[in-house]
Amino acid sequence: MTKNVQQIDQVVIRIAGDSGDGMQLTGDRFTQETALFGNDLATFPNFPAEIRAPQGTLAGVSSFQLHFADHDILTPGDRPDVLVAMNPAALKANLSDLPKGATLIVDTHDFTTRALARVGWSSNPLEDGTLDGYQVHSLELTKMTLDALAGSELSRKDAGRSKNMFALGLLSWMYSRPTDGTVAFIEKKFAHKPDIANANLAAFKAGFHFGETTEAFAVSYEVKPATSMPAGRYRNITGNLALSYGLIAAAQLAGLPLYLGAYPITPASDILHELSRHKRFGVRTFQAEDEIAGIGAALGAAFGGALAVTTSSGPGIALKGETIGLAVSLELPLIVCDIQRGGPSTGLPTKTEQSDLLQAMYGRNGEAPVPVVAAQSPGDCFAAAVEAARIALTYRTPVFLLSDGYLANGSEPWLVPTVSELPDLSVEFATEPNGPDGTYLPYLRDPETLARPWAVPGTAGLEHRVGGIEKADKTGNISYDPDNHDFMVRTRQAKVDGIARSLAPMEVEDPDGDAKVLVLGWGSTYGPIGAACRQVRAAGGSVAQAHLRHLNPFPADLGDVLARYARVVIPEMNLGQLALLIRARYLVDAISVTQVRGMPFKADELAEMLQGVITHE
């Protein structure tokens, strides 16, 4: 049977099932196929904090959303065009996100009265009209998987586990994806368990063939590769991976060994995992007994001359405050990565949020300014990490690098940089006395950057002591002198403020040139804001967009930029933390638009809000 192949320019697919159903893996594979095919894409994994939350419950539903297109896109999509639901709970939990007309592929296997009751359905939604208005494909995915594996040695239970691969096969057919990568992946992943490898392969192929042969699916789709993107070599990458690579690259660019001191925590742990795999690059990873020891060890390594890093998320960052203050006082380079998640307290460990900005700014005692850098997309985590390293090394200061759960786990195609074109971060250690009579003055500053020299142990003649008590200017000796303290407090602040001089002017995207409203953002809202601006512009409106890489200090021209617009709107996944800083600094009556739902903004909703503001002006 030959089938219709229909060209479309983009699609949003969500697959959902139990946390034990392998939804994340399935999503990853489909993404990888899609990336290699050359589409632009963006993903949104969404899962509970429990490892295997109980089967068939709403709490246990795990989902993965993929948006891909033949042109460049910015978000994983507001609402799925296609939902694959592996059980009643997955259907129930995701149905409200589905626009009418969307395609629904449902595994009917678990639609028993008991399972339905467990999620609060007293009748079967596949039959009772609940799904009217959707294109529903009720399929026996599990049964078909078992049938496909009839000859295998696996138990029924184990065989049934391959149903995600059946679904992946079907989707691969539906969207004309290349399948070689997945085949190779399965073979490699289960190399030591050939039974499982074979079952997965069989299920995957069965799913693909089912699509080809069944009459249920009359058409398949094709989304052409995206060619409008800048030329170069691309790969698909998640934020945590890009961030890890950025750190490894920065260390090599600086000519320093990389040292990570970290304690596992969601969603930051994967950076520890990733970095631990690259020892050949001279990367040392130390899984510490807690977050304080993690940053402590990093600071010790910084004293010894390493590019030192600590990674955590909100609760762990809260524990590091005192040590960050010490790093401020010691003026040693140190990168503190905060992969933000829902707060306060333990909050929502696997959900995203931007609510640690003010913690990064002020979460320690005394006047302890720390530069803050934020990544705006998964791939951008690489550049953000390199920039954080540049600041840390140039200014001898701890630096906050902010990412979040959405960036950490989400992925996108990334234009792989050429290593030889990356910035030179090389560092000069102090090697000679810099004071009178051959003495070494550890706090004699570079007049330009106000950075102090970095003399590492092993350098003869530069033996010196540093500490957290206030230090005399130049000598670094303990000093309780009032004027010296005032001077040192202001000098540390001036050093951080002075970083602004090294920053490029702001880039404002205002294609129409006549926008009255500026949307200012930071971090992972970049995609949704950008998509919303495109919608506004597509609808004939004018809006300008600027996105901050640097939250502290702000770029020198930010005030001028803000002054050019009648209205400034600041969307944030918190209660208005950047808005507070902007209002205080520039006295601009910025409109703070906030959502704290553990999820990225929907571009639609942002666009609607912006339309309102524009109309109002």
Added chain:
Amino acid sequence: MTKNVQQIDQVVIRIAGDSGDGMQLTGDRFTQETALFGNDLATFPNFPAEIRAPQGTLAGVSSFQLHFADHDILTPGDRPDVLVAMNPAALKANLSDLPKGATLIVDTHDFTTRALARVGWSSNPLEDGTLDGYQVHSLELTKMTLDALAGSELSRKDAGRSKNMFALGLLSWMYSRPTDGTVAFIEKKFAHKPDIANANLAAFKAGFHFGETTEAFAVSYEVKPATSMPAGRYRNITGNLALSYGLIAAAQLAGLPLYLGAYPITPASDILHELSRHKRFGVRTFQAEDEIAGIGAALGAAFGGALAVTTSSGPGIALKGETIGLAVSLELPLIVCDIQRGGPSTGLPTKTEQSDLLQAMYGRNGEAPVPVVAAQSPGDCFAAAVEAARIALTYRTPVFLLSDGYLANGSEPWLVPTVSELPDLSVEFATEPNGPDGTYLPYLRDPETLARPWAVPGTAGLEHRVGGIEKADKTGNISYDPDNHDFMVRTRQAKVDGIARSLAPMEVEDPDGDAKVLVLGWGSTYGPIGAACRQVRAAGGSVAQAHLRHLNPFPADLGDVLARYARVVIPEMNLGQLALLIRARYLVDAISVTQVRGMPFKADELAEMLQGVITHE
């Protein structure tokens, strides 16, 4: 020999010596005499972080300043009228603070070439004209002390230790102080060491007699009791003592046991020491293994139904951030006292600063709003503690109570409240189910305060679980639901914001009624700002003063108050932390006036600055 007694209305005295010389004790005693005499007074102890820093060095100098008057005063004084210097280091370290014409009493005993060289003097300032323009009394204090103790069994070294008492005797004579209290004090303090008691008494009396008989001092002075102050019973009190008493009182007013979980740290330790002495009031003090355990234990006690408190200073507060976040999430009452000191990091442990305001506001992950209350004078620490307890108990929330090193150790006369007139803080624990079918809903809120019920273990039928993961509205069950999270985040914020409804309108002191400039302050700047405003007004200028007890939330009418003035000036001992909050919230172009010298502002300098602003308007 009868001498002249001259009436003066106020005087500022500073005594300075080695940290081992007993300067703080001497100052305390002189203060106590002065208080009992009925003067108004304010004190400023100033000492190094070392226990007994090396003798004769600048680093080792310890001083105590006392300002007393026959009228109400606000600060320990900008510059001493009288300096007692026990050695060259003390003279050198304090000379620059002395206005010309001031009286200098110097113990010449240690003015050897070596001791002078140790502080960088190549010739003797007593002889080389350095002290021209001062009224210098070069006295052999040590020798006279030794002479007075000639008959005692003490070694020369031990006998010499009493020289501070000789100086105290002399000062007592000079300012016509009552001496009975000091005699009784010495007898009690050294009850077990009669040798030492006798030596101190002898030295004290010798000093007094020396004043009476020597020709060096032609006049003595009298500062009449201050009678203009509100009627009532007064006592002299330091900030840490008042704060401790405030907590004990609040617990009694609430009908709850007081529980302190704390780890020692300067300048907060004295609260732990004080509270540990009052077990008969049902006060439990737990010296924990660290700050995290301190607040952890307090939170556990709060869960059990105690009025729970933790005390620390900046570095320790930084460690408590994660647990404060948990308390925000659990919505349990908890008072977190931050006795601020110089930062960042270890900073200046024994010096004062106001640089933890933003840490109190934002020093933890996620949106975790915590009310913030600040004390404005030593005695006011009592009322501030009671207010912190009121908020904590009424709203079921952690509350920051901010004091600082200056308030903690400084003292002033305090109008002792009548216990029966203190506010009722009584609390109602939940005793009955509040949900459908006899269930208990731990997050069902009071519609007025948004506080949740407090059901303590031991209450049958209300067994429930709380935790730091996001909770479903009402039930408190774990919930990862996006809308619920958004709702809970905003509700916690609304609860804290709503405290503003319980606050009295701002008090603005604007006696002329035509001021264009408002000085807004918080915390321990109250005294210097008030004194500066008086100077401005005395010089014919108009200026208004408002001082914030509540930093979060701000009083509801603060915006209106700010709007009434052409200029708002905010003096702070930090780099402008309140100014940031005010600017962000009210978009008022407030002038931030900052000093970070580990010392209170000088009223003179503030007055001059204000004059400048007023002239400019």
Added chain:
Amino acid sequence: MSDLGLKPKDFKTDQEVRWCPGCGDYAILAAVQGFMPELGVAREDIVFISGIGCSSRFPYYMNTYGMHSIHGRAPAIATGLSTSRPDLSVWVVTGDGDALSIGGNHLIHALRRNVNLKILLFNNRIYGLTKGQYSPTSELGKITKSTPMGSLDHPFNPVSVALGAEATFVARTLDSDRKHLTSVLHAAADHEGTALVEIYQNCNIFNDGAFDVIKDSDTRDDWMIRMEDGQPLRFGANGQKAVVHGADGTLVVEDDVAADDPRVVVHNAHHDNPAYAFALSRLQSLDSRYAPMGVFRSVQRATYDSMMSGQLETAAAKAPGDGAALQSLLLGADNWTIA
């Protein structure tokens, strides 16, 4: 111990248990719920406090008062509760990461203070909730997500740590042995002071089979040493193995020990000197080859809670802290009147 007519099911809550199917935590939960009625304490007087980790979800499933706190801090929080409310029965549930990694300091301080806490340490030798990094009890060289070339950290022996920290009660038991677990819970509950109970717990997702040597019927008898008070420390299929006093004074395991060999150690958990219990704890190698199970140490020492209450009572007996006392405290000795 009074019979309050409670049943195990009275200790179940309406919350869905969210552990992975097959997790050892289920068995422990069932055992604890089964034991609770025997505790003889009313539900409202029982509090479970946990940190963070899979194991630390435990309080949600116990129909008592409970707090799921933050990572590692449960012993500190429980200390505040227990010392301020000595009338309560306070239990701590914690994991090997929670108790021994981030929370190690609070644990050892609770032990030395002898706060009246029953600490159940679920040791699965892995970080479960963060998806499988090695923990402080993981064997050296363990390959995990964070240690692709093997971990470098020599593990703690939790029993040795506790004994080095002045613990008054230390025991070890196993998730799958309901009877043994229950008997150890009994002993812990009966102890006045801090009782540390290490419970070997299987994490079938990230560290499956960690305790198979002492679970599998064909190896169990060879390696597990059951300690019972007053009984010789004999084990092995036919009791042919025994812990004996070695020549140099240390404790060692020997095979084929004669029935009347006087060197066989008779277990006594009540030695005042913890050296004996410590020596027992060292019979174990990193892979549980020899795993002494049961109560290592159980001695009496005044609890922190009771001493603290005692001081308050003494102070109040001398001079009660009533309203009048408060007024005179505020006034102090030196005060004056302005009219």
Added chain:
Amino acid sequence: MSDLGLKPKDFKTDQEVRWCPGCGDYAILAAVQGFMPELGVAREDIVFISGIGCSSRFPYYMNTYGMHSIHGRAPAIATGLSTSRPDLSVWVVTGDGDALSIGGNHLIHALRRNVNLKILLFNNRIYGLTKGQYSPTSELGKITKSTPMGSLDHPFNPVSVALGAEATFVARTLDSDRKHLTSVLHAAADHEGTALVEIYQNCNIFNDGAFDVIKDSDTRDDWMIRMEDGQPLRFGANGQKAVVHGADGTLVVEDDVAADDPRVVVHNAHHDNPAYAFALSRLQSLDSRYAPMGVFRSVQRATYDSMMSGQLETAAAKAPGDGAALQSLLLGADNWTIA
């Protein structure tokens, strides 16, 4: 150990020493400065890292690299330095509060990991810098500013804590015994891995005389047990007292022990099993009545530092991490080109 021609005075800095006159810290400083030349390491390759406390001011007075860090965190910071720079000689100076109160967890983890640190724990059984609160090593019932009715916390025995935490080297010495102190510093320096040296230190301001029993010439011999490898554990004015193997296998002190009594323990710090050293540590009561002094335990175990370096070397030997490797890492296996 090479002779670099260094003298004790080369290790003095120009900073004024700011301890109280008479403080035991002076003696320790002098001893360490005296010992440094014998270490045979260049000044620039030595780093002293401390926490906060009177004792923690130590690095300012050592003319080496140094860091006066924050309270309790020195072992963690030093771990980062030592593991990233195994070429350095890293020393930690800490107090009983710094190491055992706030820093307890970092200490025990450094010990189990066997990081190559020499940790000098100045134990004055008090918080000096904060003016005299009791510490985790203060005796029970101690009256201090924070405990007017006496402390309630049973103290730690630092040696027992360390042994419970898998320490490879543990020793104890005394501020006032320069010779003994120096010999212990030697032994610690020679040890590869974490060496914990507890130094009894007199705080003459807040806890004067804490160690007088073993300092005063008329009691010293009765209570101090000097441990020397290969020597019988005999002490007392005439060597009449001895540590012997008790009947139940534990170690006990007996008086009037015959010269040829075979039960007398001959000291051996190299027992693989820490039970022996632990038993020795328990001879001590809270008031130093019996104070074994010297090296309790000294055994070999691969250091964390060397294992970490080893993994890096192995990985780099397989495939060096050069620029080309970085480029191909970034590209990954699956990439595509847009023209």
